[in-house]
Amino acid sequence: MRILFLGDVVGISGCSKILNNLISQIKKNKINFVIVNAENADESGVGLTKKICEDFFNCGVNVITTGNHVWDQKNIMNFIDKENRLLRPKNLFEPAPGKGFEIYTTTNNIKIGVLNLMGNVFMKKCDDVFEVSKKFLDSYRLKEDYDFLIVDFHGEITSEKNAIGHFFDGQATLVVGTHTHIPTNDARILKNGTAYQTDAGMCGDYDSVIGMNKDNSLNRFMKKDSIKHFPANGEATLSGVIVDCDVKTGLAKKVNSYIFGGHLNNN
Numbered sequence: 693m694r695i696l697f698l699g700d701v702v703g704i705s706g707c708s709k710i711l712n713n714l715i716s717q718i719k720k721n722k723i724n725f726v727i728v729n730a731e732n733a734d735e736s737g738v739g740l741t742k743k744i745c746e747d748f749f750n751c752g753v754n755v756i757t758t759g760n761h762v763w764d765q766k767n768i769m770n771f772i773d774k775e776n777r778l779l780r781p782k783n784l785f786e787p788a789p790g791k792g793f794e795i796y797t798t799t800n801n802i803k804i805g806v807l808n809l810m811g812n813v814f815m816k817k818c819d820d821v822f823e824v825s826k827k828f829l830d831s832y833r834l835k836e837d838y839d840f841l842i843v844d845f846h847g848e849i850t851s852e853k854n855a856i857g858h859f860f861d862g863q864a865t866l867v868v869g870t871h872t873h874i875p876t877n878d879a880r881i882l883k884n885g886t887a888y889q890t891d892a893g894m895c896g897d898y899d900s901v902i903g904m905n906k907d908n909s910l911n912r913f914m915k916k917d918s919i920k921h922f923p924a925n926g927e928a929t930l931s932g933v934i935v936d937c938d939v940k941t942g943l944a945k946k947v948n949s950y951i952f953g954g955h956l957n958n959n
């Protein structure tokens with residue numbers, strides 16, 4: 693079983709790269725299951741819409757995760773309760789629409805749990821991610837409740853992401869960070885068998901400032917005339933990780949970062 697996780701899709705450039713390439717990339721890389729964080733996929737660069745979700749599901753995405761921008765396109769609040777393939781961080785203050793965890797059954801009867809979490813440091817206020825994770829692991833077990841568990845940890849700082857990786861080590865198949873839009877070069881299998889990468893990077897135009905128009909962003913930093921951030925529209929790179937999963941243990945056999953196309957392509 694080979695799972696592809698793609699980091700934050702940004703704007704029209706990120707969406708079109710997925711729509712135009714995902715099906716062939718799935719085939720080429722022999723991928724069985726695809727998870728995409730799409731919380732920046734709207735053309736404005738924040739939030740996502742029902743149409744984006746449906747387009748993604750139609751081109752091979754199995755599950756969509758999100759983060760702090762999940763509600764920025766308000767209509768998604770009505771859609772998320774009807775669509776169990778769309779998750780929001782589990783540790784949002786309750787009550788909140790949607791859910792942060794679901795188990796998906798593949799056509800060959802493999803159960804894949806996907807857990808969406810959000811960090812506490814330099815992020816919107818939400819429940820303590822370590823307490824929520826502990827409660828979660830008290831209730832669910834690898835190879836009992838699901839064959840594989842994939843954790844999307846949407847957070848700002850590397851140390852908190854590193855800590856969550858170790859917290860789940862041996863009890864998840866993959867822990868991968870999202871939100872910073874810059875892929876880290878540390879894909880590895882941790883001591884107890886969980887695959888890990890601090891940040892998956894983004895699916896967006898890297899000739900930018902984390903996916904946003906670079907000139908406008910520079911002007912904002914330099915306190916010159918600027919407008920609200922808006923996505924860069926050059927060719928996107930698809931960025932994420934591919935993990936080979938061991939059906940016997942539920943843990944990782946192999947993990948590699950995945951980079952395809954655009955300005956980051958070094959193949």
Ligand SMILES: [Fe+2]
Nearest residue numbers: 759760761871
């Ligand atoms: Fe984010």
